[in-house]
Amino acid sequence: MKDMFAGAGLAMAMALALAATPTSAHHSFAAEFDITKPVTITGKVTKIEWTNPHAFLFVDVADAQTGAVTNWEIEMGSPNGLTRLGWTRTLLKPGDAVTIEGSLGRTKPNLANARSVVMTETGKKLGAASSEGGTSR
Amino acid sequence: MRRIAIAVYLLVLGSTVAGQAGRGAIAGKVTTDQGDPAAGVTVQAKDASGKISSVVANRNGEYRLTNLPAGTYEISVPQMGVRTARYAQPNVVIEAGKTLTFDIMLMPNNFGIIGDDGGFLHIYNKYKDLKGPAPRTPEGRPDFSGVWLANVDPNPGPVHMLPWAQTEWERRRDRAFEGMPTSRCLPLDPTMTLPFFYKIVQTRTLLVHLFEQDPHYREAFLDGRAHPKDLDPTWMGHTIGRWDKDTLVLDTVGLNDKSWLLQAIWLPHTEKLRIIERYTRPDLGHLNIDVRLEDPDTFITPVERHVQWLFTPGEEILEAICAENNKFQDYSAFK
Numbered sequence: 434m435k436d437m438f439a440g441a442g443l444a445m446a447m448a449l450a451l452a453a454t455p456t457s458a459h460h461s462f463a464a465e466f467d468i469t470k471p472v473t474i475t476g477k478v479t480k481i482e483w484t485n486p487h488a489f490l491f492v493d494v495a496d497a498q499t500g501a502v503t504n505w506e507i508e509m510g511s512p513n514g515l516t517r518l519g520w521t522r523t524l525l526k527p528g529d530a531v532t533i534e535g536s537l538g539r540t541k542p543n544l545a546n547a548r549s550v551v552m553t554e555t556g557k558k559l560g561a562a563s564s565e566g567g568t569s570r
Numbered sequence: 571m572r573r574i575a576i577a578v579y580l581l582v583l584g585s586t587v588a589g590q591a592g593r594g595a596i597a598g599k600v601t602t603d604q605g606d607p608a609a610g611v612t613v614q615a616k617d618a619s620g621k622i623s624s625v626v627a628n629r630n631g632e633y634r635l636t637n638l639p640a641g642t643y644e645i646s647v648p649q650m651g652v653r654t655a656r657y658a659q660p661n662v663v664i665e666a667g668k669t670l671t672f673d674i675m676l677m678p679n680n681f682g683i684i685g686d687d688g689g690f691l692h693i694y695n696k697y698k699d700l701k702g703p704a705p706r707t708p709e710g711r712p713d714f715s716g717v718w719l720a721n722v723d724p725n726p727g728p729v730h731m732l733p734w735a736q737t738e739w740e741r742r743r744d745r746a747f748e749g750m751p752t753s754r755c756l757p758l759d760p761t762m763t764l765p766f767f768y769k770i771v772q773t774r775t776l777l778v779h780l781f782e783q784d785p786h787y788r789e790a791f792l793d794g795r796a797h798p799k800d801l802d803p804t805w806m807g808h809t810i811g812r813w814d815k816d817t818l819v820l821d822t823v824g825l826n827d828k829s830w831l832l833q834a835i836w837l838p839h840t841e842k843l844r845i846i847e848r849y850t851r852p853d854l855g856h857l858n859i860d861v862r863l864e865d866p867d868t869f870i871t872p873v874e875r876h877v878q879w880l881f882t883p884g885e886e887i888l889e890a891i892c893a894e895n896n897k898f899q900d901y902s903a904f905k
Binding site (some may be wrong): 459460461462463464465466468482484485486487488489508509510511512513514515516517518520533536538539540541544546547548549550559560 | 604680681682684685686687688689692693704745746747748750752753755782789885888890891892895896897898900901902903904
């Protein structure tokens with residue numbers, strides 16, 4: 434387990450004087466997600482958990498070859514943080530098509546976090562504050 | 571009178587600068603890891619003597635620092651919220667008569683998870699130009715009441731720990747800081763240096779901090795009482811305060827050893843921890859807090875942090891009940 438975080442550990446040792454490690458407002462992301470495994474998820478929203486300490490999006494993803502559907506669980510920030518970015522609990526509805534970029538979970542299959550969520554229909558990047566780039570990517 | 575004095579000083583300084591050769595500049599654009607402009611961040615140039623020149627990046631993330639004596643600098647951008655980590659690049663050479671083009675990309679402190687820091691930069695930029703004098707209470711004291719956007723120390727000094735504490739810190743690091751008390755919905759850090767929202771409610775005899783993490787409040791007693799003897803150690807401890815002219819000095823003892831100190835470095839401590847906070851409000855928009863952490867059983871020298879909070883009168887504290895749906899322990903790689 435120690436080797437798994439060796440790279441992060443080195444960065445963190447240097448950071449002791451500089452005060453910067455990849456932890457969130459709530460918990461260690463590095464314990465739950467692997468930043469070296471970026472993932473792009475395209476599918477349809479099935480459920481939203483608008484809860485503390487984190488909101489979760491559930492997305493059905495169809496395999497391009499077989500058509501088999503897998504339900505992914507996507508961790509985001511807190512409802513308070515999302516609210517301050519302009520999200521509401523009804524912004525995304527079941528059936529909405531989205532593309533999510535994030536990092537893969539370490540333990541549970543089909544778990545990821547979200548760095549960005551884009552509505553497929555409009556190309557709009559959700560919850561991007563103007564000073565952090567409101568443009569679609 | 572003071573304005574005239576400053577104007578004269580600037581005139582003298584200006585003529586001195588104009589008369590000196592050997593100056594250069596540095597300019598460029600600051601972006602986030604997603605390529606978006608990092609509007610409102612501060613870019614600092616520290617020379618060999620430790621003198622810091624700084625400028626705030628504009629809405630396009632562009633900055634320009636001019637009139638720097640030729641030499642070698644450390645270029646840095648302080649952490650803003652948890653969205654952008656502190657950036658520092660030593661040994662940047664600025665040559666006389668030239669402008670060095672130097673673009674900066676800020677890495678996320680938190681994997682860049684959407685909503686994790688609630689648009690810190692966006693809210694910061696909304697309020698950063700508030701002007702006006704610091705309000706006062708009917709008793710004539712500075713009034714700190716209101717909602718504030720806190721941030722970490724822009725230039726945090728080093729931490730010198732005793733061997734046991736260094737070992738404990740390395741253990742935490744090797745477990746990717748999975749043991750953060752908040753990951754189990756416990757309180758985090760009693761130092762008031764986290765980059766989140768706080769609301770201060772101030773009366774003549776009491777100063778209350780409200781915040782969106784457990785335990786959601788801290789009371790500081792300003793009625794002249796002393797710390798009780800034989801305090802049972804608690805997460806937030808026991809806080810008393812007194813005024814030193816326009817500075818409010820808060821003193822906290824009676825802390826348990828379970829909290830982790832200082833956002834992103836997560837230091838251990840013992841029950842001997844004492845926290846001294848000194849609050850001043852230089853103007854309407856800002857609250858300066860000097861924090862000193864004394865714990866002779868942990869720190870070789872006291873740890874100091876100097877933070878500045880931004881007044882955000884249009885914002886509010888929101889409810890956040892962590893135990894509602896906390897999945898961290900199920901999904902963590904550490905069992």
